[in-house]
Amino acid sequence: MSEIAREAETFLPLPPATFHILIALADDDRHGYAVIQDVAERTGGALKLSAGTLYRSIQRMLEQGLIVEPRERPAAHEDDERRRYYRITPLGTAVAKAEARRLTQLVKLARAAGFAPGRA
Amino acid sequence: MRGYRLLLRLYPASFRHEYGDEMSAIFARRLRDASNPLARTVLWVETIAEVMPNAALVHGDVLAQDLHYVARTLRRTPGFAITAVLIVALGIGATTAAFSVTDFVLIRPLPLPDPDRLVKLWERTPGYPTMELSAPNYRDWKAAAKSFASMGVYRSYAVTMISAGEPRRFSGTAISADLLPTLGVAPLIGRGFTADDDRDGAAGTVIVSYQWWQIEFGGDPNIVGRSVIFGETPYTVIGVMPRQFNFPSSDALFWTTNRFGEPDYQPSERTNNYLYAVGRLRDGVTLQQARAEIDVVATQSMQQYPKENKDTGAVLLLLRDEVSPRARLMLLALSGAAACVLLIACANLANLLLARALGRRRELAVRAAMGAGRERLIRQLMTESLLLALVGGALGIAIAVVSVPLLTRLVPTTLPIASAPSVDMRVLLVAAVLTIVTGIAFGLAPVLRAGASPDLDGLREGARSGGGQKERLRSALVLAEIVASVALLACAGLLIRALLTVQAIDPGFKAEGVLTMRTELPMPAYGKVATREAYYARVLGEIRATPGVISAGFVSFLPMGSMRGGIWPVVVPGDAEAASDTRRASNVAAIRYVTPGYVEAMAIPLKRGRDISAADNRDRPFVAVVSESFVRRYWPGADPIGRHFTFAFADREVVGVVADVRFRGLERENEPQVYLSSMQVADDSIQFYSPKELAVRTTAPPATLAPTIRAIIRQADPKLPITRVQTLSDMVDLETASRSVQVRVLSAFALTAFVLAAIGIHGLLSFAVSQRTQEIGVRMALGAQSSDILSMVLRRSAALAVAGVIPGVALAYAAGRSMEALLAGITPADTVTLAAAVGLSVLMTVIGSLAPTVRALRVDPISALRTE
DSSP, rough: OOHHHHHHHHHHHHOOHHHHHHHTOOOOOOEHHHHHHHHHHHTTOOOOHHHHHHHHHHHHHHHHTTEEEOOOOOTTOOOOTTOOOOEOOHHHHHHHHHHHHHHHHHHHHHTTTOOOOSOO | OOOHHHHHSSSSSHHHHHHHHHHHHHHHHHHHHOHHHHHHHHHHHHHHHHHHHHHHHHHHHHHHHHHHHHHHHHHHOHHHHHHHHHHHHHHHHHHHHHHHHHIIISSSOOOOSSEEEEEEEEEEEEEEEEOOEEEEHHHHHHHHOSSEEEEEEEEHHHEEEEEETTEEEEEEEOTTTTTHHTTOOSEEEOOOOOOOTTTTTOEEEEEEEEHHHHHHHOOOTTOTEEEETTTTTTEEEEEEOOOOOOOOOOOOOEEEEEEOOGGGGGGGGGGGEEEEEEEETTOOOHHHHHHHHHHHHHHHHHHSSSSTTTOEEEEEEGGGGGGOOHHHHHHHHHHHHHHHHHHHHHHHHHHHHHHEEEEEEEEHHHHHHOOOOOHHHHHHHHHHHHHHHHHHHHHHHHHHHHGGGGGGGOOTTTSSSSOOOOOOOHHHHHHHHHEEEEEEHHHHHHHHHHHHHHGGGGGGGTOOOHHHHHHHHHHHHHHHHHHHHHHHHHHHHHHHHHHHHHHTOOOOSSSSTTEEEEOOEEEEEEESHHHHHHHHHHHHHHHHHSTTTEEEEESSOOTOOOOOOOOOEEEEEEEEEHHHHHTTTTGGEEEEEETHHHHHTOOOOOEOOOOTTTTTOOTTTOOEEEEEHHHHHHHSOOTTTTTTETTTTTEEEHHHHHHOOOTOOSSSSOOOOEETTSSSOTSSSSGGGGGOOHHHHHHEEEGGGHHHHHHHHHHTTOOOEEEEEEEEEHHHHTTTTHHHHHHHHHHHHHHHHHHHHHHHHHHHHHHHHTHHHHHHHHHHHOOOOOOHHHHHHHHHHHHHHHHHHHHHHHHHHHHHTTGGGGEEEEEEEEOHHHHHHHHHHHHHHHHHHHHHHHHHOOOHHHHHHHTE
16 A cells, blocks of 8 residues: 555545545636535535535645645636635545545445345 | 624634635625525525534634644643643642631631521630630520520530440530520421420430431431430430531530539539530621620629629620631631742743743744734634643642641631531632633733734844843742742741740640540449549559559549640638639639549659658548649748648648649640549549549550550440540640641642742743843853853842842741731741741742753853854
8 A cells, every 4th residue: 555545544434525525626626616516516406515614624624635725726717816726635636535445345335235226 | 794704703713814705705606596585594594503513613623723732832841831730730729728728617607597696605704715604694694685586505515325335435515405496407307405305304315416327326217216325324316417517516426405403503503614605696686785785794693693703704706706816817827828829829820931932932923924823823822821721720629629638627626517628619710710810811921912013023033032021020920939938938937936836845744655545434333432442443453563554543634635624713721812702713723633643654743742642541631732833823932731722622731742734735824733632522522523534654655555454444344435545645746736737738838839939030040041142152252251150140040039038028027927826935037937938048049040050151152152
């Protein structure tokens, strides 16, 4: 196991809000409101992050080094001057992957026990 | 939107500054998206419900972060952390313990209903400012006085009971039926006494204390109606008092009735003073009014019985004030010392935090420059101060809880309160708040100042920290510590001197190597002289035959024991004054019946003539051995041997003179003493004074002989209860026990103050030296000698010492004056003590300045200058 993967393990299990934010930032830098929208979209409106939960998570994730505020801004036409953008770090990616692996394992176990749909 | 901004105020400022705008923008957008008023209302409700718990969580995050940070910084400076915690703990612990006891004894209302209306009534005769009442006077005065809603009397009353197969003595109180209603307390179970229980010849009834009920009767729920045998007489238990009822003191195990009859009210009984009277003032009557009335009543009584009641007045005191002035003064002195320690602790904590903050100025400036908001810095410092205060406070509570029981000796046994005080929560709270406020105030001072002028001075290389103003503040704090510690050291010194003085008082006998015990002689079984003599002869004969015993004898009451009174009027032929006024302290003497061997066992020096001997029986002329003060009073300068006086219903011839014994106690006035032969008394007469206390002088350690002597007495009469088995030395030591406790406590306080002040001096000088490192370097580079540097540092510490010692000594003198009554004649200006206190504080200054001085001498000019 690489150094970074080992460090990622120490973050598990991940709070759901943190996991969702990491997923929202997976392919693109986003500002806070965009994260909320992205999460809502992906979950079909089931999860609507509140501003408080979002920024409390963001503050934590910044401290933990899972995300950063990038210096360079997106292309001018996309940029919203007033917004602060966030970007996932390699550690953040590793943590998200580790959490995904953990959840997959869990689902496998649940299936084996007959708790979940799909192939046993 | 303003509403949302307001809601955001719930978040920590740092969080709000960072994300407040973003959050407002998101909320504004959602508000725009909400199509109708209902949706907007829902959004508001949702938001409010969400912000509150979330804000709390963010606060928690910040706290966790700060604690983490604080723990890390404190681990890096363990010396600071430990010192701060100890200072807080000592301050809170010492203060709480001392004030808890003081509050318990002097301030808290008595655990009785309307305690301010309860008064105690005494007689007053020349030489005796408060004297117990006689039964006839009590009856007359009670009937005449209208100021009282009710009044009752009590006297101490001990009984022998077979308990666990052994005869044992139990101490209780005999009371009048109206005493419990006067006090306003009813039994927990069962009933109180009625007038029928208190009649002459009534059947014995007893109410037991909650404690005795639990211990002796196993908390038997059916105790009411149960019969107990006191001596040979059956008594019926009619009730149990509540647990908090400790009247007249916590020693009382039971209450029975006086059952007085007409013989108790005979005129001759008017000079037999043994009753304590408690009254409850009638509503609307003030203590002054009641005093005025009782004075009139006593005057009338004096006119009615000019002989028996000659010069007899009445004294009315609040029950609450049944604390001797000395006990009161001791507690006040203790509280004063505790207050000093708390102030020193606070001053020291302030100093420590100021020094640390100045030392951390650079760190704070760096962090501020890196964008940490002022609020975050304040929060962090506050977390640190609070953490130190809380840990110190917890330790302080532990100190208080452990030390309060050590102070129970200072609780007088004359009050109807429990014998052991508990830690007082209110006192604890005040001490804790004071310390925490100090911690926060001085912990925050630097950052508040830094925030006021956001300059980057702190970042500049070689910046001098601390302005002149702060330096002065710190010097003032250290000065206050020195003043307080000098005062405390001097007061402790004075009390130590006083203790030594009292311990050096000659009790009139040799206490070492004597075993004592008491064997109650039950009456009427031992009413006849011949019965008692047979018992004394057998017991003393066997004891004297025991290896290791030098001598042994019985006496009515041992000196400094449970019974310290016992006086009788003296009538000397030709002394008109003595004959006419038998109530004066100058016309009475302590009466003690003794067996041969008592004076020898106690090693009371025989000055003239002979001791009481076995030949002094009832067929021979009645004799007396008197003390030197007796001779001085009645036959000054003359040979007393062969002279006669009337005492205890008989003419007595003086056959010997012995040294005076301090039977009432080391620090009390003592009347002259008269020793009579145990055989020279009528049968069934003066039984109260029949010899029953035993003194055995041994060559072996006295305590080792106790089992043998117990067995001898047991064999002589298995029904006799043996109590108060102790060495005479222990009895004498008890005399100074409360003094010793106080000296120890005050010395502990003084030592604490000493150490704290030394720490304060050390801190101040270390700081001053570190401030002047460059200056010292420059001076050395320019050729200054070590001695110059030395004198530079020491001048400062000498100035501190001088400036602190002078007001300290003045304060010590003032404190000494106010507790002069405790000093046993030592003057508050005692040179030895004051010199010692000054010497110690100079030593303290030297110790405190040692490390900084060495540091100053080690300054390397090159490296000191390089930083410039």
